[in-house]
Amino acid sequence: MIEPTKIQPIYQGGVPAFVVIPFADFAREHPKEAAAIKPLHPRIPEGDAVPHEVVSMHIDRDITYLRAWREYLGLTQAEVAERAGITQAALSQMESEEAKLRKATREKLAQAMGLNPEQIT
Template sequence: MKAPTEYQTIYHDGQPAFVLVPVADFERVRPLLERRSVRDAIPQAVVEAHVLHDMPLIRAWREYLGLTQEDVAQRACMQQPALARLERGDSTPRKATLTKLAKAMGLSVEQLAE
């Protein structure tokens, strides 16, 4: 029987900051970390804003990322009032618009699609 591995935890200001693991263990979990579904996950705060507070995903993501409407509109090459309409749910974005918004916020289109 293989003895359990003891992982070393490194603390910073009294809080766990890092865990050192053997390379073999890391290589075993690495494919899970690199899976698309993990990279395209939606944080709990975004889900709660969308589901519990009926906030459109575009706005929930923008606020989660700490961006202003002007920031996102500028990055997506669109007008701020158009983004405001999308965030209020007054209109449904086209695929091309979702693609521009996703790129502007560093997300995948799937993360913005409702």
């Protein structure tokens, strides 16, 4: 049951038309519908943790963690390359190979995507 103090009514013409409730309450009452609602910005965990979605892309689609992270974050190769100060062609090559990235390159790419360098290894 949702606590009445957490409900925010929205009125149209002086009559209640909608209510806004905390998402946690909505998710508890409607788990399937809540699961279908995606966050506006992907979650980047602290430390060296990697979200399940990124791991799934890496395994299911057989792509590098670098590419999986970029796609998870909704970034283009051109955006990441520009932020990292490398060419798009160089990034494309890095994404298509499982070769270990040099430490300096990994750090540049991680910073360009707002990640910890260990998250893209």
